[in-house]
Amino acid sequence: MIFENIKLAMFSIRANKMRSFLTMLGMIIGISSVIAIVSLGDTMRSVVAGEYENFGSGLVVAYIDSPDGYYSMEQMFTKDDADQLMDAMDGKVTCVGFRSSTRADVKAGRKKEMVTLNGLAENPTVIKNPKIVYGRMLNNKDIIGKKKFVVLDKTTAANLFGQENVVGKSLKTTINNQAEELLIIGVFENTDSALMKLMQGGSFANAYIPESILVSPDEGQWGLSFWMSQDYDMTQLQNEIRAYIARMKNQPIENVTCYSAKEEMKSVDGVLSSLSAVVGAIAAISLVVGGIGIMNIMLVSVTERTREIGIRKALGARTKDIMIQFLIEAAAISAAGGIIGTILGISIVAIGGMIVGVGVVVKPTVVLIAVVFSAVVGLGFGLYPANKAAKKDPVEALRYE
Structure with a gap:
């Protein structure tokens, strides 16, 4: 039926x-x-x-709270502070930097492109490890020696020079109000997703330079970024960093904020x-x-x-x-x-x-x-x-x- x-x-x-x-x-x-x-x-x-995995699952950001929004030099971090913290963590941290960047016009002859110049600290591939198609990536010697090198994405290279392999050529730009000439040591292919490209400025191209030429040694930065070793407990390390920063900067520990990429994710x-x-x-x-x-x-x-x-x-x-x-x-x-x-x-x-x-x-x-x-x-x-x-x-x- x-x-x-x-x-x-x-x-x-x-x-x-x-x-x-x-x-x-x-x-x-x-x-x-x-x-x-x-x-x-x-x-x-x-x-x-x-995208958070691309940032690094071990990424931690630390800064000192300022209730009035004004940061004194005592509340900011310098390159010496970063080095001191790196040593104090005794191998628990693989990289300490400021994740600094600036947008600037780069010129090759008569051609010009707006590019986001991203500064990389020591152990740069921990922070960013792009797909290199020509030349090489920045290394510790480049960063410690403050070499005026740049790793450029291949699309920008083609726009400026009419070809992708531009290793050995130079770019002119302005960094911290100073005219600079950067030697191209590598060309990479941007494999970031559409969302990541949007977060990095949409249509703006990206390039990587040593953080040491982007941030002067005595210049204060509002926060520090740490890339943790995966062999250690994240929460315990964050507490150690907070306690050390509080002592180093003579601040109450409750004024020191420390959050991880995982928590934000x-x-x-x-x-x-x-x-x-x-x-x-x-x-x-x-x-x-x-x-x-x-x-x-x-x-x-x-x-x-x-x-x-x-x-x-x-x-x-x-x-x-x-x-x-x-x-x-x-x-x-x-x-x-x-x-x-x-x-x-x-x-x-x-x-x-x-x-x-x-x-x-x-x-x-x-x-x-x-x-x-x-x-x-x-x-x-x-x-x-x-x-x-x-x-x-x-x-x-x-x-x-």
Whole structure:
């Protein structure tokens, strides 16, 4: 009997193709919206997590709080402070620097480009390890010796010189109000994601120079960046750094703030997760609207097929059979909308990921929950019309014109 009801339901849907499709449309939009929005949120969380890994999972930033926003020299850090802290940590820290950078025009002949010059401290590849395609990366000797070297990205190299391999050529720029000539010792390929490029200035190109030529030894900086060894407990090291800075700078320990990239990542991840859940829940409201559309069309269908219901009952169909028939029809419309919506939602996310060059994250659990929820909504809103059809009096139904 169940197969007969399925055949009747499919026949009714095929007989009213346009009406059935328009009824499914609410479910299609609802399912695709939920899957696309939640997957977009998961993708953003994955991208952000990846970018924090690029910064270095062992990155810690320390600074001294200034309630009035004014930093005295005693509250700022110099190169000597960085060296002292590096020695004091006794191998627990692999790199200490200021993560300083500046935007400047670089010139090659008559051509000019705006470039972000990023300063790298000792052990530079701990901070940034780009894909070198020509020449080499900066090393400790370059930084300690304050060499006026630069590692340039290949796109900027091509724009300035008309070719990518420009190792040995020079650039002119201004650093700290001083005219400088930098020797190109390496060319790298920028493999950062679209999000990372946006965080680094969008359309601005990037280059790497020794931090020692970007920051003068006596110049104070508001904070220090540490790259921790993975062999040590992060929380314990942060407490050691806070205590040492408090003693070194003669500050109360509660004035010293120390936070890690992992802590910041968890905070950002929590915000993105909550935002994704809220927006996904709002999008799920459209599923309810789609369910109302199913109930509406099923009520119309019951009215149109009153005589058919009467004939079936007169031929021996039970109340349960009539109810199952209309429930199957509602479920079929809902399921078809769910399948189409799932395909559409995944396609939207995949196409968006391809456009921006980001690997998308579509969790099977999200798809499963969305489809199951749509089926429940379809059955729930199909229950009342099905019950109404099942309770029709066969004599009155046969009289219906």
